[in-house]
Amino acid sequence: DIVMTQPPLSSPVTLGQPASISCRSSRSLVHSDGDTYLSWVQQRPGQPPRPLIYKISNRFSGVPDRFSGSGAGTEFTLKISRVEAEDVGVYYCIQATQFPPTFGQGTRLDIK
């Protein structure tokens, strides 16, 4: 199985400042169809996961444009351009290129 690695904590961020969360895969996530099935979800305390990004950089409907995704191959990043209080939570990357899908351990975002 592909192993997804995330740092457990991000540096506390000041409201209005940018934040960045990294995710690394143990193998390339480029699928045989040419797409890369790397997605990001946000989980607020006591809530189910909320999908944010799919195929590296595409935002799901309703996701604010302050969230963006980038990367390629085995290295990926989720960026929040201006952190808001409601962004506190745990962020998980998910690979679905190879079966079974696997999750990163999650990165907690806290406000300074």
Place this chain on the structure above:
Amino acid sequence: QVQLVQSGSEMGKPGASVKVSCKTSGYTFTNYGISWVRQAPGQGFEWMGWIAVYNGHTDYERKFQGRLSMTIDRPTTTVYMELRSLRLDDTAVYYCARVRRPGGPDTWGQGTLITVSS
């Protein structure tokens, strides 16, 4: 809008079985599959398996083989997940999620807490 609504919390004893439902709405049922993912208290996510709604084909994570079943009821657009021979470490929140393979979940249910306790 697309919705996945799961059945309520349950408690079970070790060795018992539990069956969780996931009622879908707002999309063409047979165009997507459903994955089940669980999250133990304070932990990350663990993928359990997937069912192709259009033909009922299932893929289960190896560790659950033999005690996990996923089924479909097309008239009610509901998917079921049954876990048998419950163990204490099966205590978790169980989520259903809509998936079009290849690709990750794009919609999640609200979660169902299963507590296994003697």
